[in-house]
Amino acid sequence: MILKSDDPNYYAHFYNNIGDDNKKIKILDSTLREGEQHPGVSFTSKQRIQIAWMLDSFGVDQIEISPVVSQDHFDSTRTIIKQQLKADIVAHVRAIKTDVDRALQTGATWVATYLGISDIHLTAKLKISREEAKRRAIEVAEYIKSYGLKSRFTMEDASRTEPSFLLEMCKEISNIGIERISIPDTVGIMRPNGMYNLVKTIHDNIDKTKTSLDVHCHNDIGLALANALAGCEAGADQLHTTIDGFGERTGIPSLAEASIALTLIYKSKNNFRLHMLKDLSKTISQYTGLEIPESKPLVGDSAYKHKAGTHLAAILRNPSAYEIIEPKIVGNRRKIVFGELAGKNGAAYLLSLLGLETTRSEAEKLARGLKELRMGDVLELYLDDRLERKILNEETTNVKKE
Numbered sequence: 001m002i003l004k005s006d007d008p009n010y011y012a013h014f015y016n017n018i019g020d021d022n023k024k025i026k027i028l029d030s031t032l033r034e035g036e037q038h039p040g041v042s043f044t045s046k047q048r049i050q051i052a053w054m055l056d057s058f059g060v061d062q063i064e065i066s067p068v069v070s071q072d073h074f075d076s077t078r079t080i081i082k083q084q085l086k087a088d089i090v091a092h093v094r095a096i097k098t099d100v101d102r103a104l105q106t107g108a109t110w111v112a113t114y115l116g117i118s119d120i121h122l123t124a125k126l127k128i129s130r131e132e133a134k135r136r137a138i139e140v141a142e143y144i145k146s147y148g149l150k151s152r153f154t155m156e157d158a159s160r161t162e163p164s165f166l167l168e169m170c171k172e173i174s175n176i177g178i179e180r181i182s183i184p185d186t187v188g189i190m191r192p193n194g195m196y197n198l199v200k201t202i203h204d205n206i207d208k209t210k211t212s213l214d215v216h217c218h219n220d221i222g223l224a225l226a227n228a229l230a231g232c233e234a235g236a237d238q239l240h241t242t243i244d245g246f247g248e249r250t251g252i253p254s255l256a257e258a259s260i261a262l263t264l265i266y267k268s269k270n271n272f273r274l275h276m277l278k279d280l281s282k283t284i285s286q287y288t289g290l291e292i293p294e295s296k297p298l299v300g301d302s303a304y305k306h307k308a309g310t311h312l313a314a315i316l317r318n319p320s321a322y323e324i325i326e327p328k329i330v331g332n333r334r335k336i337v338f339g340e341l342a343g344k345n346g347a348a349y350l351l352s353l354l355g356l357e358t359t360r361s362e363a364e365k366l367a368r369g370l371k372e373l374r375m376g377d378v379l380e381l382y383l384d385d386r387l388e389r390k391i392l393n394e395e396t397t398n399v400k401k402e
């Protein structure tokens with residue numbers, strides 16, 4: 001257990017009910033499949049291979065890619081499988097035999113098939129009955145097993161599927177020996193407690209020695225990660241992410257947020273190379289041309305920027321006052337902003353960086369001057385290692401007594 005005196009986050013962990021015995025929750029990253037479904041995103045084959053290497057080196061458990069989108073995707077999948085990465089490469093296809101055949105041709109050992117089973121998907125998309133959907137699912141699942149492949153079956157639109165039909169489908173698929181079932185909230189309509197109930201019902205009713213559960217939650221109301229984590233609390237042991245959360249519409253949880261949530265506030269055991277997170281995010285932004293919002297948690301440029309005078313005063317003594325995890329852990333950097341909100345402590349620190357000692361009234365004068373400039377933020381500074389040492393060792397923020 002974490003020692004109270006050492007850890008400023010101690011009481012938060014106490015409320016979060018964190019012990020040392022928390023189960024491992026795995027991550028499947030779907031940047032190469034769901035991520036490419038984001039409007040405007042299309043990777044080159046080279047980029048896909050590089051992303052797969054990076055994700056593998058980061059330490060995700062599974063990497064998902066669709067080999068059926070185009071010949072180019074097929075070739076990328078085949079090449080990625082040939083790299084013999086540590087992560088499982090999951091070929092994601094429709095629940096159709098010909099798609100499974102195509103996955104087989106890539107050399108895949110893991111295949112995920114998906115089938116929309118809510119009434120709206122059955123009528124508006126597939127134009128088949130529930131009975132036909134069940135027949136198709138069983139046929140494809142048995143087909144996959146006949147090749148000795150490991151596989152996942154996705155109950156697409158699970159959150160809007162009639163509960164007894166959903167359960168019946170899950171039981172059938174589990175009995176065939178399919179290793180994983182994905183329970184997606186395809187349209188992002190769940191609240192955390194609802195996702196918990198949905199996953200718990202399935203988890204309580206399937207043979208857990210045969211089948212484990214994935215959760216795949218969409219972010220249409222901004223609850224994707226909260227819902228995915230609730231699903232894991234209810235019994236799922238793997239959640240889906242993409243780098244920066246790209247995906248259909250508003251996407252799914254971001255790898256950075258999910259991996260830090262699991263590590264920091266779920267204490268799920270893993271070997272993630274968290275320091276790669278900022279670079280992963282930068283690489284994806286470069287490849288997609290989509291900018292990472294400043295305020296993006298953990299990897300955004302303002303995730304570790306401190307501005308208000310009261311915050312600066314505390315940060316300059318001990319960054320834990322306003323940071324739950326150090327920026328270098330996720331490969332990001334701490335910045336301080338001097339301007340109209342800097343206050344006398346910020347002003348005194350600014351002067352101390354220039355080698356000037358300040359009295360209280362001088363510091364107050366400078367703080368007032370910064371306000372009267374009416375220029376908002378005047379200066380931003382990275383607190384690199386050298387400056388951080390200055391904060392922590394030299395008490396530079398102490399204003400001289402007059």
Ligand code: HCA
Pocket residue numbers: 034037112114154156157182183184185186187216218248
């Ligand atoms: C899709 C649907 C899917 C599948 C999720 C999964 C969803 O775009 O093919 O296979 O776990 O959100 O339901 O992404």
Ligand code: CU
Pocket residue numbers: 034184186216218247248
């Ligand atoms: Cu999805």
